[in-house]
Amino acid sequence: MAxxxxxxxxxxxxxxxxxxxxxxxxxxxxxxxGEQAVQMYRQAKPDVVLMDITMPMKDGLQALTEIRELDAQAKVIMLTALDQELAATRAIHIGARDFLVKPVPPNRLLKSLKRVLEK
Structure with a gap:
């Protein structure tokens, strides 16, 4: 179980x-x-991170950068609103494996997770 x-x-x-x-x-x-995300990544060692871009304290891009510094192979899928596609593109350059636009259709999310887990 992932x-x-x-x-x-x-x-x-x-x-x-x-x-x-x-x-x-x-x-x-x-x-x-994002602050909790980095802490939880260290503690829980998840197989995949599903992370929003816009958050208080530390946004998703900052957290993604820190998680990738901890683990260069980290599998992160970014969640974004329609007006954040530029930020999502930046996330891919930082190392996100995919980005999904909210609201995410369940089948699209499950397909993305399966693909990322198999890589």
Whole structure:
């Protein structure tokens, strides 16, 4: 069972993604900002990180950079709003494996996770 770290400042989004992924046999850990994401990455050692770009304290791009410094092979999928595609492109350059536009259709999210886990 793969472990997924969900990082989003929206409690609704964290719970929504947790329910969806839990039903599909993923183990879930969560963080609500970029600072917690880096701490949880160290502690939980997830197989994949699903991370929002816009968050308080430390945004997703800063957290992605720090996670990649900890683990150059980290598998991170960025979640973005429609108006953040430039930031999503930057995330790919930093090392994100994919980016998904919210709201993410469940089948698209599951397909992306499967592809990233297989690489």
């Amino acid at each position: 472990k997924i770290l969900i990082v989003d400042d929206s409690l609704f989004m964290r719970n929504h993604l947790s329910k969806l992924l839990g039903k599909n046999d993923y183990e879930i850990v969560m963080a609500e900002n």
